[in-house]
Amino acid sequence: MVTIVLNKYKLLNPLKISESELEELLFNLKSEMKPLDENSVEIEINADRLDLLHSAGIIRAIKGLLNIEVGESKYKVVKTDYKLIVNDVKSRPYALGAIVYGLENLDLQELIQFQEKLHSTIGRKRKKVAIGIHNLDKIDSKEILYKYVSLNHKFVPLNYSEEMSVKDVIIKTEQGKLYGEISILDERSPAIIQNDGQILSLPPIINSEKTKLTEKTKNLFIDVTGTSFDAVAQTLDLIVTNLAEAGGTIGIVETKIGENVISSPLLIHNLVQTNKDYISNILGFNTEICPQIMRMRMNCEDDGKVIKVLTPPYRIDVKKEIDLVEDVAMGIGYNNLGIPKYSATSYGEYDELSLLERKIRDLSIGANFTEVFNFVLIKDSKLLENDYVKIVNPISVEYNAIRNSLLPVLLDFLSRNQHARFPVRVFEIGDVVIRSNDTDVGYTNDKRIGYAIMDSRVSFEELQSPLHYILKTLGIEPIYEEVTDNIFMEGRVAQIKHMNKVIGILGEVNPLVLNKFKIEYPVVLGEVYLRRLKY
Amino acid sequence: MLSENELKILEFLKSVKKSNSDEIAKRTGLETNSVLSLLELLASKGYVRIERINVEQYELTEEGKKRKEEGLPEDILINILKGKEKSLDEIKELLRDDYNIAISWARRKGLIKIEQGKVIPKFNEYRSKEFEALISLENADKETLALLERRGLIIRKQRAILQVELIREPQANDIGITYLTHELLVTGDWTKYKFRKYNVRAFPPFYPLAKKHYFKEFLEKVKDVMISLGFKEVNTNYIEMEFYNFDLLFQPQDHPAREIHDSFSVEGKGKLTDKELLENVKRIHEQSWNYTWSQEISLRLMLRSQATATTARVLASRPKAPLKSFTIGKVFRPDSIDATHLIEFHQLDGLIIDDNFTFRDLLGVLKEIFYRLNIKEVKFKPAYFPFTEPSVEVYGYLGKLGWVEMCGAGLLRPEILEAVNIKSRAGAWGMGLERIAMHFLNINDIRLLYSNNIEYIREMKESE
Numbered sequence: 001m002v003t004i005v006l007n008k009y010k011l012l013n014p015l016k017i018s019e020s021e022l023e024e025l026l027f028n029l030k031s032e033m034k035p036l037d038e039n040s041v042e043i044e045i046n047a048d049r050l051d052l053l054h055s056a057g058i059i060r061a062i063k064g065l066l067n068i069e070v071g072e073s074k075y076k077v078v079k080t081d082y083k084l085i086v087n088d089v090k091s092r093p094y095a096l097g098a099i100v101y102g103l104e105n106l107d108l109q110e111l112i113q114f115q116e117k118l119h120s121t122i123g124r125k126r127k128k129v130a131i132g133i134h135n136l137d138k139i140d141s142k143e144i145l146y147k148y149v150s151l152n153h154k155f156v157p158l159n160y161s162e163e164m165s166v167k168d169v170i171i172k173t174e175q176g177k178l179y180g181e182i183s184i185l186d187e188r189s190p191a192i193i194q195n196d197g198q199i200l201s202l203p204p205i206i207n208s209e210k211t212k213l214t215e216k217t218k219n220l221f222i223d224v225t226g227t228s229f230d231a232v233a234q235t236l237d238l239i240v241t242n243l244a245e246a247g248g249t250i251g252i253v254e255t256k257i258g259e260n261v262i263s264s265p266l267l268i269h270n271l272v273q274t275n276k277d278y279i280s281n282i283l284g285f286n287t288e289i290c291p292q293i294m295r296m297r298m299n300c301e302d303d304g305k306v307i308k309v310l311t312p313p314y315r316i317d318v319k320k321e322i323d324l325v326e327d328v329a330m331g332i333g334y335n336n337l338g339i340p341k342y343s344a345t346s347y348g349e350y351d352e353l354s355l356l357e358r359k360i361r362d363l364s365i366g367a368n369f370t371e372v373f374n375f376v377l378i379k380d381s382k383l384l385e386n387d388y389v390k391i392v393n394p395i396s397v398e399y400n401a402i403r404n405s406l407l408p409v410l411l412d413f414l415s416r417n418q419h420a421r422f423p424v425r426v427f428e429i430g431d432v433v434i435r436s437n438d439t440d441v442g443y444t445n446d447k448r449i450g451y452a453i454m455d456s457r458v459s460f461e462e463l464q465s466p467l468h469y470i471l472k473t474l475g476i477e478p479i480y481e482e483v484t485d486n487i488f489m490e491g492r493v494a495q496i497k498h499m500n501k502v503i504g505i506l507g508e509v510n511p512l513v514l515n516k517f518k519i520e521y522p523v524v525l526g527e528v529y530l531r532r533l534k535y
Numbered sequence: 536m537l538s539e540n541e542l543k544i545l546e547f548l549k550s551v552k553k554s555n556s557d558e559i560a561k562r563t564g565l566e567t568n569s570v571l572s573l574l575e576l577l578a579s580k581g582y583v584r585i586e587r588i589n590v591e592q593y594e595l596t597e598e599g600k601k602r603k604e605e606g607l608p609e610d611i612l613i614n615i616l617k618g619k620e621k622s623l624d625e626i627k628e629l630l631r632d633d634y635n636i637a638i639s640w641a642r643r644k645g646l647i648k649i650e651q652g653k654v655i656p657k658f659n660e661y662r663s664k665e666f667e668a669l670i671s672l673e674n675a676d677k678e679t680l681a682l683l684e685r686r687g688l689i690i691r692k693q694r695a696i697l698q699v700e701l702i703r704e705p706q707a708n709d710i711g712i713t714y715l716t717h718e719l720l721v722t723g724d725w726t727k728y729k730f731r732k733y734n735v736r737a738f739p740p741f742y743p744l745a746k747k748h749y750f751k752e753f754l755e756k757v758k759d760v761m762i763s764l765g766f767k768e769v770n771t772n773y774i775e776m777e778f779y780n781f782d783l784l785f786q787p788q789d790h791p792a793r794e795i796h797d798s799f800s801v802e803g804k805g806k807l808t809d810k811e812l813l814e815n816v817k818r819i820h821e822q823s824w825n826y827t828w829s830q831e832i833s834l835r836l837m838l839r840s841q842a843t844a845t846t847a848r849v850l851a852s853r854p855k856a857p858l859k860s861f862t863i864g865k866v867f868r869p870d871s872i873d874a875t876h877l878i879e880f881h882q883l884d885g886l887i888i889d890d891n892f893t894f895r896d897l898l899g900v901l902k903e904i905f906y907r908l909n910i911k912e913v914k915f916k917p918a919y920f921p922f923t924e925p926s927v928e929v930y931g932y933l934g935k936l937g938w939v940e941m942c943g944a945g946l947l948r949p950e951i952l953e954a955v956n957i958k959s960r961a962g963a964w965g966m967g968l969e970r971i972a973m974h975f976l977n978i979n980d981i982r983l984l985y986s987n988n989i990e991y992i993r994e995m996k997e998s999e
Binding site: 027028029030032046047048049121124128228230281282283284285317319320322323325326329330334335337338339340341342343344345346347348349350351353354358361364365366367368369370371372373374375376377389390391392393394395396399402412413416417420421423424425426431433439440441442443444445 | 741743744745746747748750751755758761762763764765766767768769770771772773774775776789791795796799800801802803805806807808823825826836838857859865867869870871872878879891893894895896898899900902903914915916917918919924925926927946948949960984985987988989990992993
């Protein structure tokens with residue numbers, strides 16, 4: 001999800017619709033609109049529809065849904081004598097340029113927002129793609145170069161008044177600190193420069209003050225650089241088509257990459273073929289395909305057998321036949337598809353452990369234990385056994401490990417409830433994570449049930465008794481064996497065994513452990529491993 | 536109406552007619568103080584007449600208690616002399632603090648003579664009347680008592696006792712007893728008594744009622760809904776390979792959701808033995824996204840960030856159509872913890888594989904799931920997820936909250952089905968459960984779903 005802020009009248013006035021109609025139309029274009037203040041609205045755009053990050057793109061899409069304009073939007077394209085010469089820039093090899101002429105009343109704020117949202121999405125925070133937008137009239141040469149410059153090269157960065165070396169730009173400016181390291185290689189930085197050596201922009205960091213845009217700027221030069229040719233070409237297409245939709249004329253720049261000469265922007269069109277049955281069968285809805293595709297602002301031909309769609313450059317999300325299905329559904333409107341009533345024709349099936357879990361929960365309630373439900377993540381210092389899964393990148397020390405037993409979880413719970421009305425009798429059923437050689441990840445979830453009683457006086461038998469009869473009701477004949485365990489008091493702890501397997505442990509908690517959890521009342525605690533009861 | 540203790544007193548009085556509070560206490564085994572208040576009660580109910588009288592009573596002083604134990608000093612003096620004379624100095628040595636008392640009382644009582652610094656006893660042994668009196672005060676004569684008082688061995692005290700006279704015998708139906716017992720039932724004696732009335736309007740003491748956890752119960756209810764719709768439950772581990780959490784679900788390795796701050800990583804690498812699956816995923820990623828897919832990245836371990844990882848495991852097992860499965864499980868995502876966010880929460884993920892399954896069918900299933908969860912109104916919004924096409928978000932109408940986004944769904948992309956050799960169509964969906972639970976449980980802070988305050992859990996009301 002990407003969020004943009006727009007003046008709502010930029011949309012309402014040209015489309016002549018009400019705010020609620022706009023909201024509804026945007027909803028059907030995967031977007032959600034929320035009012036911010038009297039004039040502005042916040043619109044959440046889905047990450048696949050980058051064409052909607054600018055008001056011109058939204059207007060284009062809505063005109064289709066309203067049948068004001070259908071099919072591909074056509075833009076004026078002219079040749080120019082500008083050239084972009086791309087040198088061998090290993091750390092950021094791809095660059096394309098384009099010109100847009102004749103813009104009126106340039107909305108600088110929106111243009112910058114559009115640029116930034118493209119940076120954060122398709123641009124992967126400028127790593128994959130970065131955009132420089134310049135006032136064309138301030139560029140002195142018809143030949144523009146993309147090449148490395150040394151870190152000592154000087155220029156005036158955007159919004160500064162004095163010359164700085166590239167090195168200083170990286171160290172001192174805010175953008176330099178954020179993006180400076182991305183494309184530096186061998187003490188050199190990629191740059192877009194005039195043929196006299198003046199820097200126009202320093203991708204992916206910053207533009208120059210020289211070609212700064214103002215509200216009066218009418219003609220733009222746009223450079224897009226990056227590490228993926230496809231992403232660079234698509235980004236440039238998205239920018240120029242939206243500016244053209246807003247009234248500009250696209251100017252072609254001859255881009256030389258080695259021996260190859262490319263007319264840029266590429267204005268990529270892909271042919272995607274399908275047929276009516278394919279789409280109708282997937283949707284479960286029969287309709288004429290082409291009219292819907294055209295309303296989604298794509299050209300469409302139907303010869304009765306094959307449907308041919310030439311995807312426009314602003315719809316970079318449509319690549320394959322399957323992608324057309326969604327557009328047809330959106331054309332119809334998801335809520336107009338007529339939802340069939342679903343009725344189950346098969347029987348459901350619980351996981352075996354789920355059924356055991358339900359039985360043992362019922363029995364535990366019968367034994368007068370209240371169910372508690374704690375987090376799986378825990379602070380590692382609370383764990384009582386050393387073998388546990390640590391989170392490499394925790395966001396809080398309180399949750400930097402995964403519980404490997406329910407015992408510390410219950411002790412932690414009790415320590416927070418010492419002022420509650422006594423007795424406190426609780427149980428928790430849930431997964432812990434332990435090491436395992438039987439899984440492909442080396443760890444496994446292990447479902448357990450933990451019991452705890454805290455009172456002014458407790459005894460081993462007070463827990464053993466209910467637990468014994470819970471287990472017996474489940475068809476298990478538990479045997480208790482003396483064991484030594486640091487968590488519990490010597491001589492007051494037992495392993496619970498069933499058919500020679502240890503299925504759990506219970507005992508009175510060692511005062512040292514109670515101290516660790518700052519518990520001032522005696523506690524009797526137990527844990528049963530559910531998987532071992534059945535398998 | 537009479538209590539058991541009142542009855543005890545009356546039963547005793549029936550035999551003696553007249554008595555006093557001391558005697559009653561002694562005979563009934565009741566505390567003197569409760570006898571006094573019980574007698575007041577019986578008098579007010581008209582069973583006895585009482586008269587308060589003050590009686591004098593002697594009590595031993597601290598010294599008196601000592602003398603009672605050890606004997607009076609003059610008695611000790613005579614008894615150690617055993618008829619023989621001893622010097623004053625020798626006696627002083629033997630009696631120490633009691634020397635003066637012993638000599639002066641022995642002379643006053645004419646038990647000894649003192650000549651030339653020597654004590655000559657007149658008796659071989661001696662037991663004074665005062666000592667006898669100390670042992671049993673009640674049998675002592677007035678003179679002796681007066682003497683003891685002067686010697687500071689006893690002190691005179693006044694105390695109230697009640698003289699009691701029975702004026703009405705208890706009738707069978709006067710008697711109120713607390714517990715109906717086995718004995719009363721088998722002897723038939725219960726007919727003789729009345730049972731004491733309780734103050735039934737008083738609130739009872741605390742009772743630690745055991746309860747199932749409200750949020751867990753909600754999750755179980757969701758499970759039941761899925762079972763009732765014919766789905767099979769599956770569960771997999773929290774620790775997962777990126778392969779199942781992302782790669783198999785067609786998320787490119789540079790997808791923003793795969794960045795370090797969007798999921799929790801765990802040390803170690805997983806193992807993938809399904810070579811065909813690995814090759815398919817590699818090929819599809821490289822063809823679709825035009826980059827070099829890395830197996831190393833896909834084997835990295837993480838805490839699963841979506842329950843769709845479980846669905847991916849089901850798909851990787853190459854199930855046969857038709858199949859309907861679901862999972863309800865914990866997922867983990869780094870976030871700030873506040874009233875609306877947690878770093879671990881539950882998702883329901885569902886999967887249908889069927890030859891002729893359509894997008895409309897999927898919408899029908901989703902609508903039915905929500906209907907059974909008591910969300911009767913839903914609407915569908917086109918959406919984008921890497922692994923589905925067409926994709927949809929389900930919005931449910933939640934009264935005062937209005938339309939709330941609840942679920943992401945879609946038909947699985949052909950690329951994914953191709954990777955696991957499934958020829959049928961498949962629909963899948965995932966939804967967070969905490970927010971819906973909060974609505975139905977009327978909780979407005981998500982942290983309260985996992986409250987660690989037992990009193991909050993105890994006070995939680997049953998939801999409708």
